[in-house]
Amino acid sequence: MSGVAATVGVAERDPSGNGPKLKRVKQRLTSRGATAAAILIAVVWTIPTFGLFVNSFRPAVDIRTSGWWTIFTNPSFSLENYADVLFSGGASSANLGSYFINSIIVAVPSALFPIVLASMAAYAFAWIKFPGSNAVFILVFALQIVPLQMALIPLLQIFSQVLGISGTFPAVWIAHTIFGLPLCIFLLHNFISEIPGDVIEAARVDGANHTQMFFRIILPLSVPALASIAIFQFLWVWNDLLVALVFSGGTVDVAPLTQRLAELVGNFGRNTQLLPAGAFLALIVPLIVFFSLQRYFVRGLLAGSTKG
Numbered sequence: 081m082s083g084v085a086a087t088v089g090v091a092e093r094d095p096s097g098n099g100p101k102l103k104r105v106k107q108r109l110t111s112r113g114a115t116a117a118a119i120l121i122a123v124v125w126t127i128p129t130f131g132l133f134v135n136s137f138r139p140a141v142d143i144r145t146s147g148w149w150t151i152f153t154n155p156s157f158s159l160e161n162y163a164d165v166l167f168s169g170g171a172s173s174a175n176l177g178s179y180f181i182n183s184i185i186v187a188v189p190s191a192l193f194p195i196v197l198a199s200m201a202a203y204a205f206a207w208i209k210f211p212g213s214n215a216v217f218i219l220v221f222a223l224q225i226v227p228l229q230m231a232l233i234p235l236l237q238i239f240s241q242v243l244g245i246s247g248t249f250p251a252v253w254i255a256h257t258i259f260g261l262p263l264c265i266f267l268l269h270n271f272i273s274e275i276p277g278d279v280i281e282a283a284r285v286d287g288a289n290h291t292q293m294f295f296r297i298i299l300p301l302s303v304p305a306l307a308s309i310a311i312f313q314f315l316w317v318w319n320d321l322l323v324a325l326v327f328s329g330g331t332v333d334v335a336p337l338t339q340r341l342a343e344l345v346g347n348f349g350r351n352t353q354l355l356p357a358g359a360f361l362a363l364i365v366p367l368i369v370f371f372s373l374q375r376y377f378v379r380g381l382l383a384g385s386t387k388g
Contacts (some may be wrong), residue, residue, distance in 0.1 A: 091105035129363075136161055136360045161357035165344075176340060176358060183318060183336040184365070185249060191257035191314040195256070195306060198264035199272075203298050205265070206273040207280055208290060217269065231258070232326050239327065246274040247329025255327045256317050265308055271305040272298055307373045315366050337362050 105259045131148040138148070146154075165176055204210075205217045236254060240246035245254075275298065283293045299306075321338040328334040341358050345351050 130220075132356050133360055135353075136356035138353075143353045143356070161354055162361075165354050165357045165361065176337060176361060178332065179335060179337045179340040180361070182334060183338070183362075186252050186256075186324070186334075186336050187314055187317045187365075189253045190260070190317040191310055193253060193257040194260035194264045194313055196309055198261055198268050199299065199302065199306065200294070201261075201265045202268035202272045203294050203348075205269050206275075207293075209212075220262050221266050224266065228322070232322075234315075236326060246327065247331050247334060249327055249334055251258075251327045252323065252334065255323050257321070260313050260316070263315065265311055268302065268305055271302055275301055311370055311373055314369055318366055335356070 086315050095242060134148040134151050135143055137159070138151065138159065139156055139158045142150070142154075142156055172227060201220075205213060235258070236246060239251045239254075243251075245251045277339070279297060279301075280293060283297055288296070318336075319338060320336075324339050326334045326338065341355065344354050
């Protein structure tokens, strides 16, 4: 398998074989105009988040009577909102600890399962020729068009009446995996199909089978794409409310953080001051995931941009 290792090393240095094109794309993305536009978009996008952060430290009276920007003329800070959200009990302000753990239990497998299955399916569609492969791939791609809401009731009936897993973590995992697979397969297929055919042929000459090629060649070269899709899938699952409401059964043992945040305000919005603190706590894990995989995320976005 020494020949396989050599070809993988070459492909990692320039997997697309379009070095000059990639250089031109990077130059355009780092030009002064693109940088100025990116800074402007980042500032506009950050202002609401900054306002949310400021409000999370303001007393309830100030939140109800004035905007967050008044903090510059009338500064007032309090940790009462965080204390209520994290430690208080009761119907209207139960602590978020158990729901936070539920979200992690839901989000991690729901992000890993689609990626594992989609990577194998994408490799099969890209490099294993079988009868009807193109038709099946088009069918998988077409599943992205089906509205999510159309599948909720049939899936819920299957989970509750046939499998008996409604209101459990496996039901939520399976639902997120089903809904995430079409897009994951499509994106990974586009990346994996661009891996130079010489790499695959060299592996075949060395006697590698499909399993060896998948684990020793495809996965190492697909790390940027896998990381990018993992970020998107994790963030989508972490911020999801609809699937959680339908398949968790509303039980405390399974309900994620988003479901609790929706209920946190209580009747008639009497606890709205708790939302900024709860929402900002919910941002912590997505931020950690994004910044941990940021370098792979950028490479994954650029990958495939020079096709042709």
